[in-house]
Amino acid sequence: MEGLRLGGRYQLEARVGGGGMAIVYKARDLILNRQVAVKVLRSQFGTDEDFVNRFRREAQAVASLSHPNVVGVYDVGQENDTHYMVMEYVEGSTLKEMIVSRGALPVEEAVRIAEQILDALEHAHQNQIIHRDIKPHNILIGKNGRVKVTDFGIARAVTSTTITHTNAMLGSVHYFSPEQARGGITGEKSDIYSLGIVLYEMVTGELPFSGDSPISVALKHLQEPLPEPRQINPGIPQSVENVILKALVKDPFLRYASAREMLDDLETCLLPERLHEKKLIFPVDDEETRVVPIITPEMLEKQASGRAGSSQRNRHERTDDDDEQKPPKKWWVKALLWVGGIGLFFVLAFLGFNLLLNLFPTVPEVPVPYVEGSPVEQATKKIEDAKLVANVIEEANDTLEKGMVIRQDPAPPMRLKEKATVTIYVSKGQQAEDMPNLITLSRSTAEDMLKRMGFKPENIKFVEEEDDQAEAGIVIGQDPSFNDKVYPSKDTVTVKVSKGKSFVKMPEVRGKTVEEATIELLKAGLEVGDVTKEPSYTTQEAGRVLSTHPYDPGMQVEKGVAIPLTVSNGQIPLDAKSYNVPVYVEVVPGETVDFKIEVSDARGDKQVAYQDVITESNEFDVPIVLSPQKDAVIRVFIKGSNNQYIEYQTIPISYNSLP
Structure with a gap:
């Protein structure tokens, strides 16, 4: 569909992703002249009216969300049988791609990403929108480090008739909550469980449950205990593992009550006093070892008939027993036995109490x-x-x-x-800690990491420097260095942040020799590019710079750019016409004339050919150069009594008038 225009304004440029239900294209909004992402519903779902209606309602609901960590929805539309949704375009990669390429992420970075996801989920839950498909594939990481959650509400639009046609369950089953796997009601706590799986995968580089089929993975979510993250990655602090354990407990009532509660816990889990807290222990749930089947009407009918048959048999059994006449026991024998037993119990209890007092005297x-x-x-x-x-x-x-x-x-x-x-x-006093590696992180990420270590905001110094290699906002240096011992509560950290590539002012080198131009360009931080020789109207001196196009003098140019030079080869173009025009300057005998002759031709305007003071009339040969595009004009000026030059004579010469 590349090249197709939707809604008269969205020009599809390239496919950037897709799933079982939709394909995502990078597109341009021609009206607002901005990059957008367009999600196009696959054609096989375009005829399912029920699906389309719910899809559009969900898209409109998500469009009501306004949060920096949620991919914004701009528009929803239909072009013939094509249904589409227009969203914010995020340039970067998915969290899944990041984990696949880098493996387990640093704990600080994983916690920062999870916090931004939780902030987005808390906002969505407040607006009664449940994501239901939280997974790293739906988390976008922009080039500026900003986390964006996408695909809100799409899972809710899937019907029982369409789920068999897609591979949606296969792609998401690793992140299902137990209640989703069981087919029960899903809500906010299902999103929390799925995020727990995502956080688990970020800090370990692995998924907790895997199998040969979606069914086997779903059963593991229901039945098997969670492999503890610290067994895979011992470097995970206990406080972070506790957050994961609480998010992934199978009983929803034992999980975090809300995304806000989990976010509050994450925001403090890397504080020094929490790093070695006690491990969370949850009560064992007997339901983990068995699967509860869904009760059908047939099962209820069978159970009712079973109870009726059992009751009928009991009545028959009691009737048979009544036919056996057993002699009744004497009532006073039973009463005597009860009284004796109770009395013996109290006697033994009294004796035992006194014995314990003697054996274990009271401690004050x-x-x-x-x-x-x-x-x-x-x-x-x-x-x-x-x-x-x-x-x-x-x-x-x-x-x-x-x-x-x-x-x-x-x-x-x-x-x-x-x-x-x-x-x-x-x-034990303050303990020195290893300084983390901040280089290549964004400024905000580095600042968050230092604050979590305990550095005071006033002790974090940021210095911006120009850098030709790193993008603006990326850390390019730090002091103390990586792995140096630091005391966060009292030490100062200097973080060097890139301002991006530097720019310099283009110097004026036209008219200079190549050697002179090279020196000027190098002094400005620029390089010399290709040197091209060509004939010129303006100068016939070989080696003089004619042009630095496309870089004009005074322009701000990226530092290190190679500037191309066009220089004169000492000749004029073949279509030029050169001519010497005789100009007569008359002087009255006994007077003195201060005069000036200016020429405007293909070489330039107002060139001074002669300027002198004479006492007698004289004729001067004035050289001119004409081109097909430029005629020549000779002007003679004489200085008057007010000491100003006054135009005395004008001589126009046409290119076509010369042989």
């Missing part, structure tokens, strides 16, 4: 002393004086000096039994 309780902010030696002594046991755990801390108690567990007004344990967390 003591108040827990407050030791936070104290030196560890003093804190330990306080705890021991209270007849408790101190358990000391050291950890890094940016604010308290080494050896000071950061916090305690438990704390006052708690009371404990004597010899119970009080855990005190003691500062």
